[in-house]
Amino acid sequence: MPRITEERREARREQILDAARACLLEHGLEKVSMEMIIARSGLSTGAVYRYFKGKDEIIGAAVTASAREIGVAFAPILAGPSPGLPAQLVEKLLEAWVSYSISGVGPAAGVDRMPVAVHRSSSGGRTRARSPPTPTRPRWRS
Numbered sequence: 709m710p711r712i713t714e715e716r717r718e719a720r721r722e723q724i725l726d727a728a729r730a731c732l733l734e735h736g737l738e739k740v741s742m743e744m745i746i747a748r749s750g751l752s753t754g755a756v757y758r759y760f761k762g763k764d765e766i767i768g769a770a771v772t773a774s775a776r777e778i779g780v781a782f783a784p785i786l787a788g789p790s791p792g793l794p795a796q797l798v799e800k801l802l803e804a805w806v807s808y809s810i811s812g813v814g815p816a817a818g819v820d821r822m823p824v825a826v827h828r829s830s831s832g833g834r835t836r837a838r839s840p841p842t843p844t845r846p847r848w849r850s
Contacts, residue, residue, distance in 0.1 A: 721759050724749045725773060728766045737767070781808040 712720075727748035728807045742763050746756050781804045782850045791797045 720755065723751065724756055724759055725770045726768060728770050729765075732767065732770070768794065778805070778808060779837075781805070 724745065727750075728740070728745045731744045740763065744761070745766060746753050749756060769790065776779055782801060785791070785797070785800045785804055791800055793829070813846065
């Protein structure tokens with residue numbers, strides 16, 4: 709049996725992570741299953757489990773990859789000369805974030821929607837959890 713190259717191994721790993729990100733964005737954290745990730749990746753069950761032990765490990769690797777790339781985007785700003793006012797620093801960081809998120813490649817694919825996908829799963833499918841109005845809590849307050 710021919711050996712798989714390191715480049716091919718990394719490409720398969722990224723294929724699995726891309727599938728997991730897509731499933732997470734589409735279904736939310738709680739609804740994503742290994743079966744969904746495996747089907748979306750196009751790989752066999754055995755191939756996916758050869759790279760990751762389960763859903764938690766895949767999601768952890770996807771989040772870690774995204775955080776690493778965001779850190780790379782922010783590093784020149786944080787290591788460079790002082791931008792002056794805090795508002796200027798925030799502006800530069802936001803510009804880097806927008807540039808990273810609109811690249812749409814690898815971990816950046818859909819990263820701007822990721823917090824909503826994770827929050828949606830923790831709030832039962834709603835994007836914002838609210839309590840019904842009560843006499844002590846008027847309707848116009850959040």
